[in-house]
Amino acid sequence: MAADTYGFELLGVPRPPQTGGLEHHAGVLEAVAARKGALGGEGARAYRLGGANTGPASDALAAYVMGKDGVLPRTEAHAHHVSVAASITRVAVTTLTWAGGVLVALAGLAVAFAATPQGRVLLARLRSFGQRVQRWIRSAMHAAGRILTRLAELVRAQARKRAGKQPGAEPRAVPTQGALRAKVVHARMAAHQSRAGMDRAEVTIRDAAEELRHAKSAVRAKVDNWYENGMINAEERERLRENAPAGWVNHPGAQGMDGVVGKYALEEKAEMLRKVEAQLEGHVTRHLDDAARRVDEGLKSARSSGADATDLRSLQHEVAALRSRRSELLEEAKATRSAISGSRDA
DSSP states (O other): OOHHHHHHHHHTOOOOOOOHHHHHHHHHHHHHHHHHHHHHHHHHHHHHHTTTOOSHHHHHHHHHHHSTTOHHHHHHHHHHHHHHHHHHHHHHHHHHHHHHHHHHHHHHHHHHHHTSHHHHHHHHHHHHHHHHHHHHHHHHHHHHHHHHHHHHHHHHHHHHHHHTSOTTOOOOOOSOOHHHHHHHHHHHHHHHHHHHHHHHHHHHHHHHHHHHHHHHHHHHHHHHHHHHTTSSOHHHHHHHHHOOTTOGGGOGGGOSTTTHHHHHHHHHHHHHHHHHHHHIIIIIHHHHHHHHHHHHHHHHHHHHHTOOOHHHHHHHHHHHHHHHHHHHHHHHHHHHHHHHHSOSOO
């Protein structure tokens, strides 16, 4: 029996999965997202060149290109879905590679420990940590599987929707003219960009919150072990289980052999959350401000000209909802980072 195989048997976990297939999926998705994003950008620039045109033909073209089910919104939506799928798949690949390396190292340690009586005493701790790493691997694989399945469902649904449309149907004319229509187009594009930024932020925040839950569970298990071994009393046990005034990353239970990896992972998540906060307060807010400004200017023009402002009022509600979502995500990111690092300003 090979030494590494014996090591995995001692840990009670299977060999780490190969990541080649998942890496290939991530590369393909990244290439598709880049191409879709480029197509959307090129289409938007081409459409802006004709933004001042007026007339029935121009209105019909605007509906086809920028309407609710227009070419550009569909392209941007496709690019966003594929980009999110690519990001999550790439994170899964990184997690699997790292966790697989940890398991290989633990398997080697298990073989070495099994050779001595003193080492065999420590095998239980190694086995516990190895099984925890295995759970991380399963979580990463399930996340990648869910996002790829969801992406396939979206593609199939869009294909069915396109197939069900009546051929030769005339696009609905956009009831705005000239500059007013341009305001709608630009506001909608800015809203799409802010939404895409918030979707990416939400994925990072959820991932960090899940890592924090795992860390709390591991730390509390260690504190319980200290109590059972007489190292702390009941009052200290309760305090350490429920409180981490300096942040969970600095909790005494996050130190030691089986806490190094968790401590590093938490520090990495805290830094990612810091970047998310900067993005939400930076370019996401700027896109929302741009969309709101264009909507306000369009509504003012519509009131003075008597033009139909239905699309503008719909966009106004959409921008307000996006602002509310941005505030909620920012607060959640700060709260999670505070729980990890102990400070919102660190």
